[in-house]
Amino acid sequence: MAMDSELLVRKIRDGTVIDHIPAGNALNVIRILGLPRGRENRMALIMYTSSSKMGLKDIVKVEGLELTADEVNMIALIAPTATINIVRDYKVVRKERVKIPEIIENIIRCANPNCISNQDRETAIPKFRLVSEDPIILRCEYCERHTYKEDILRQFMEGR
Amino acid sequence: MRGRDIISILDLSRDDLYRIFGLAREIEENMDKYINELRGRVLALLFFEPSTRTMYSFQTAMSRLGGSCLVFSDVIRTSIAKGETLGDTIRMFDGYADAIVIRHRIEGAAKYAADIAEAPVINAGDGTHHHPTQAIIDLYTIWKYRGRLEGLNIGVLGDLKYGRASTSFIYGIAMFKPSKLYLISPEELRLKNEVKSDLEKMNIELLETSDLQSVIGELDVLYVTRIQKERFPDPAEYERVRGSYIVDRDLLRNARDSLMVMHPLPRVDEISTDVDDTEYAYYFKQARCGVPVRMALLKLVIKG
Numbered sequence: 001m002a003m004d005s006e007l008l009v010r011k012i013r014d015g016t017v018i019d020h021i022p023a024g025n026a027l028n029v030i031r032i033l034g035l036p037r038g039r040e041n042r043m044a045l046i047m048y049t050s051s052s053k054m055g056l057k058d059i060v061k062v063e064g065l066e067l068t069a070d071e072v073n074m075i076a077l078i079a080p081t082a083t084i085n086i087v088r089d090y091k092v093v094r095k096e097r098v099k100i101p102e103i104i105e106n107i108i109r110c111a112n113p114n115c116i117s118n119q120d121r122e123t124a125i126p127k128f129r130l131v132s133e134d135p136i137i138l139r140c141e142y143c144e145r146h147t148y149k150e151d152i153l154r155q156f157m158e159g160r
Numbered sequence: 161m162r163g164r165d166i167i168s169i170l171d172l173s174r175d176d177l178y179r180i181f182g183l184a185r186e187i188e189e190n191m192d193k194y195i196n197e198l199r200g201r202v203l204a205l206l207f208f209e210p211s212t213r214t215m216y217s218f219q220t221a222m223s224r225l226g227g228s229c230l231v232f233s234d235v236i237r238t239s240i241a242k243g244e245t246l247g248d249t250i251r252m253f254d255g256y257a258d259a260i261v262i263r264h265r266i267e268g269a270a271k272y273a274a275d276i277a278e279a280p281v282i283n284a285g286d287g288t289h290h291h292p293t294q295a296i297i298d299l300y301t302i303w304k305y306r307g308r309l310e311g312l313n314i315g316v317l318g319d320l321k322y323g324r325a326s327t328s329f330i331y332g333i334a335m336f337k338p339s340k341l342y343l344i345s346p347e348e349l350r351l352k353n354e355v356k357s358d359l360e361k362m363n364i365e366l367l368e369t370s371d372l373q374s375v376i377g378e379l380d381v382l383y384v385t386r387i388q389k390e391r392f393p394d395p396a397e398y399e400r401v402r403g404s405y406i407v408d409r410d411l412l413r414n415a416r417d418s419l420m421v422m423h424p425l426p427r428v429d430e431i432s433t434d435v436d437d438t439e440y441a442y443y444f445k446q447a448r449c450g451v452p453v454r455m456a457l458l459k460l461v462i463k464g
Contacts, residue, residue, distance in 0.1 A: 114287055116268035121245045124272045131357075139354070142268025143289055146354050 009044040015063040017085040017092075018075065023048050025079050026058035032074050032156040033067070041065050054081065073107055076100045077152050080133055104128040104138060111151040115143040162464030165274040166282045166457070169292040169332040177335070181300050183456035184449070191224065194455065198227035201462055204257035206249065206273075207233040207284070208264040213425065213450065214284050214293070218261050221454035227462075230257060250276045258462050262286075280461045288322040294424050295328035297453045299336075301446040302381060305420065309336035313378050317344045317405060318385030318430065320351045325424040326385045327355055333381075334364045342367045342375050346401045349391060372405060377414045382407065384423045384443075386430050408432035412440055422446050 021029055026047050030036070036043055044061040051057040067075075067084065075082050076098035086094040105127045110117050117126040117140065128138035128147065138147045161176060172180075187194055203222045207215050215233065222229050230253065246269060253260055254277040262273050263284040270283035270290070285291045303309050314333050320326050320343055330351070334341070343351055343366055350368060359366060369375060376382070384407055392398040407421060407430065423431055423443040435441050 112267060114265075114267050116246075116266050116272045119246075119266060122247050122272065123245075124247075124268065124275075140268065142271050143287070144354055145267070146357075 009046060009061060011090050012042075012044075012061050012063045012087055013090055015041075015061065015087050016065045016067060017087060018060040018062075018079075019057070019083045019085060020051065020054060020081045020097075021058040021060065021079045022081055023054070023056035023058055026060050028078050028153060028156070029058075029060055029075055029082070032078065033062075033065075033071055035060075035062065035065075037065075057081075070107055072098055073101060073104065074156065077104070077108070077136060078149070078156065080136065100130055100133055100136070102130050104130065108138070108147065108152055108155050110140040110143060110145060111147045112140065112143050112145040115140055115145065117142050161460040162462070163280050164461055165280055166292050166461065167270050167274055168283070168290045169295040169328045170335075171292070172296075174335055177296065177299060177332075180296060180453065180456045180460060181303050183459065184300055184452045185304065187455050188452045191452075194225055194459070196226040197459055198222065198225040198258075198462055201225075201227040201258045202230060202256060203227060203458065203462075204230045204253040204260045204279075205232065206253060206260060206262045206264075207231075208246070208262070208269075209285070211263055211284070213447065214263065217450040218284070218454055218458075221451050221458055224451065225455055225458060227258075227458075246272065247276055253277075254279050259458065282457070282461065285324055288324055289327070291324040291328045291424075292332075293454060293457065294325045295332040296457065297446065297449050298325075298329050298383065298422060298424070299332050300453050301422065301442060301449050302333075302420065304449065305442060305445065306380070306418075309333070311337065311339045312380040313340040313342075314338045314381045314383065315342040315344055315372075315375055315379045316383045316385075317372060317407075319349045319387050319391060320345045320385075321349045322388075322391060323385045326383065327352075329383055329424075330355065330359070334359055334362050338364070340367060340378065341365070342369060342379070344369055344372050344375065344405075346370055346387070346405075348397075349387065370404075372407075373411065373414075376411060376419075377416065379416065379419055381420045381422060382415075384421065384427070384430055386428055406430055406432060407435060409434045409438065412438065415440065 026045050042063045046059040048056050082098045085092045106125050109126050117124040127141040131137040131139045136149045219229050250273045259280045261282045261284050262270050264286050267287035267289040270286045274281035316326050389398045419440050420442040421440045
C-alpha cells in the first residue's frame with residue numbers, strides 16, 4: 001500500500017483490503033459488495049490516492065469481511081487490476097490479484113433479452129467466455145452476444 | 161459424425177462438409193438405394209416458430225430414408241406463457257427420438273436443447289442467430305453447380321444484422337476462404353460486431369458496402385436475403401433504401417456470365433420474377449437441394 005494512504009486511514013485489525021482499484025471505481029466496488037453493511041463492517045474508502053504502479057488508485061478497507069469467490073469474480077469484472085489483501089491481527093496474511101475467469105457462470109446476465117438464459121422459466125444458467133480483458137468483453141455461451149463493461153456495471157448496480 | 165449436435169455451421173469442419181456433400185450427391189443420383197437407410201428410426205421435429213420449407217424438407221428427407229417423424233409445431237399454445245417449458249419438452253422428446261430438430265424464436269434455444277438432450281440436436285433456426293442446415297444447402301449448391309467453394313468472389317445482400325440464414329452462410333463460406341467477401345446492406349443492417357470479430361479471427365477481409373451496383377460485375381455468387389420493413393424505425397427510410405437492393409434483369413446486365421444468384425427463400429420482391437428464367441437464377445435449384453442435403457445430414461448424424 002502507498003505511504004500516504006497509511007497516513008490517511010489507520011490499519012484494520014481483521015478483514016479485507018481491496019487495493020489497486022482503478023481510480024474512481026471504489027464506489028462501484030462497494031456497491032456490488034453490498035457495502036456498507038453496518039457497524040460489524042467498519043470501513044474506509046480511499047479515492048484518487050497516488051500509486052507507484054497506477055498513478056492514481058482507489059482502496060477499500062473493510063473490517064470483519066471475507067469475500068466469497070463470486071464476489072472476487074465480480075470485482076475482477078469491474079476492477080481487473082485490484083488486489084485482495086486478507087488481514088489478520090493487523091498483518092496481511094494473504095495477498096492476491098483478482099483474475100477474470102475464462103468461464104463466468106451465473107454472476108451476470110446476458111445483455112440480449114431474447115437469449116435463452118434470460119427466459120425466466122427455463123433453467124439455462126448464464127454462462128460466458130472471456131473474449132478480452134481490456135476492454136472487457138464476455139461472450140454468451142448460448143446466443144454468442146457480447147456483453148461489455150457498461151452492461152456489467154449496470155447490472156451490478158441494479159441488482160444491489 | 162454420429163451423435164453430433166449441429167448448432168452452428170462452425171460445428172462442422174470442411175472435411176465434415178465435403179462428406180455431407182459427397183453423400184448428398186450420391187443420394188441425388190441413387191435416391192432409391194437409401195429407402196431403408198433409417199428404417200425404424202424416429203426424428204423429432206420441434207417447430208416452436210412457424211416454418212414450411214424447413215419443416216417439410218426435414219420431414220420429406222426422413223420419409224425418403226425410411227424413418228418416421230414426430231412433428232410438434234404447437235406454435236399457438238407455446239406462445240402462451242403458461243405452456244410447458246422448452247427444457248421439459250426436450251426431455252420428453254429425447255426419450256422418444258433418435259435425433260431432434262428444433263426451431264425456436266429464442267437465441268441459444270438449440271444449444272440449450274443440446275445441453276439437455278442425449279440425442280443429437282440439429283438447429284433449424286434460433287431467433288436471429290444461426291441456421292446451419294440452410295448454410296449447408298447453400299454451400300452444397302455452389303459446390304454442385306460451380307464445382308468448387310474456395311477462392312470465389314461472394315456478395316451477401318440484404319439484412320445482415322438480423323438474418324440468421326445470411327449469418328450462417330457468411331460463416332460457412334468464410335471456411336472456404338473467399339477471394340472477396342462483399343457485405344452489401346444499408347448502414348442499419350450491417351453485420352453484428354460479434355460475427356465480424358469471429359471473421360477477423362478467421363483472417364477474412366470483409367468489404368462492407370451499401371452499393372450493389374458497384375460490385376455486381378465482380379461477383380461469382382450473389383446471396384440475396386430480404387430486407388424487412390419492420391427493422392427500420394422510420395418507414396420512410398425503408399422506402400428510400402429498398403429500391404437499391406432489388407435484383408432485376410437491368411442490374412444483371414453488368415454481371416459475369418457465370419454469376420449465381422441465390423436466395424434461401426421465401427422471397428418477396430427482392431429478386432424480380434424477370435430473373436427467374438435467366439441463367440443467373442439458382443434459387444429454385446438451391447431449394448431442391450434441401451431434401452438430399454438433409455437426408456445426408458440425418459443419415460450421418462443418426463447412423464454415422
